[in-house]
């Protein structure tokens with residue numbers, strides 16, 4: 001890696017690929033699934049019987065054993081005990097429609113379920129619901145090279161789509177640490193963002209068409225992959241981000257992008273948060289960033305204690321920014337370097353390091369990607385908050401003041417996607433405090 005300042009001593013050559021993490025969590029707002037009314041168990045059995053006897057479902061498409069109920073009844077949130085009545089695995093849009101129609105007939109609540117990596121309990125079934133898992137609808141369908149579009153089923157894993165795009169010499173840019181487990185249906189349900197939002201936007205931006213089964217059991221084909229479509233309302237956008245409350249997504253037409261070239265990563269150390277924002281503005285004036293992530297020294301402390309990654313610099317700074325940009329041509333790299341130097345001259349940046357290869361870029365990304373997993377041992381109280389990018393410094397200062405005033409012993413760990421104003425606030429549980437006391441205490445901060 002290239003050292004960007006005199007004081008930097010770190011030069012890791014470890015060529016470990018960035019692993020997609022499938023655990024730890026980055027947000028914690030909570031739906032209360034326990035508010036649903038428990039369904040009549042006889043009605044559930046009647047529905048399940050009807051699926052196999054009258055609607056062509058195989059026995060393997062229905063699970064009611066305890067282990068399966070436990071497994072498919074929960075997501076990454078730990079607040080609610082899973083207690084669904086059954087899990088149903090449809091294999092087609094028509095089968096989803098059948099389940100929805102029967103559920104309406106028998107008054108049973110359904111819970112659409114993707115990879116269950118959500119952190120807001122959206123996919124939790126804790127009160128006798130029937131879970132509709134899209135696990136068996138995971139086929140990649142027709143690819144349209146001229147449209148740079150592919151039709152897929154909702155159960156396709158995010159990483160599988162990324163790999164398909166790569167195999168076509170293209171790129172699917174929605175990416176985050178749970179991409180190895182999350183499904184496109186879940187990404188659409190949550191309008192997922194991630195580490196590339198600053199350049200490529202949220203999931204919504206990549207959806208050219210949807211097939212959904214509505215709560216009434218109608219099948220809707222929305223937008224059919226068109227770019228220009230002036231025939232009526234664009235209902236597709238109502239379903240994106242609606243978390244399965246309006247219907248179940250069964251297929252999607254996904255736009256793909258050209259592959260980025262020579263992605264280069266810089267990690268910069270700064271001592272004041274305002275400087276992080278000034279660095280963001282300065283770089284954005286000069287080059288197109290594909291990521292601008294930040295994390296604080298508490299995160300780096302925990303990473304170093306866990307021994308997961310190398311210390312980026314000899315001297316610790318209070319804040320760190322991870323920038324990524326395409327540098328296919330020399331002049332872009334020159335601009336990036338000139339911008340870095342300007343940031344140093346202005347006294348905003350204390351230290352910096354830049355990748356010289358894909359492996360080094362992956363190594364630097366670990367500094368950001370491993371944080372969730374590393375701090376999960378501290379039972380963090382998590383918040384996933386979004387504010388205007390311009391309001392981020394004041395917001396962080398306000399929160400720190402509240403937490404420090406109320407709980408001087410609590411450690412706060414900040415990280416997140418500054419590029420889109422999406423911050424992850426983590427209050428770490430002191431070792432000597434019980435989980436129950438900790439949860440009770442942070443309610444004040446929550447307010």
Ligand SMILES: Cc1cc2nc3c(=O)[nH]c(=O)nc-3n(C[C@H](O)[C@H](O)[C@H](O)COP(=O)(O)OP(=O)(O)OC[C@H]3O[C@@H](n4cnc5c(N)ncnc54)[C@H](O)[C@@H]3O)c2cc1C
Pocket residue numbers: 021022023024025026075076111112113114115116117118119121122123134154175176177178181182183184185186187188189190191192193194195243244245247248249250372
């Ligand atoms: C380590 C980690 C990092 C993460 N980072 C990010 C991040 O950077 N940005 C981000 O946005 N999220 C992030 N998440 C949260 C989560 O991964 C995303 O919200 C993801 O989109 C959820 O997809 P899923 O398939 O797991 O959905 P699930 O958790 O299964 O479901 C999420 C919601 O969508 C609904 N749903 C699922 N499938 C369908 C369907 N076919 N039709 C209709 N509704 C459906 C569910 O009912 C539920 O309400 C992260 C999670 C983890 C664990």
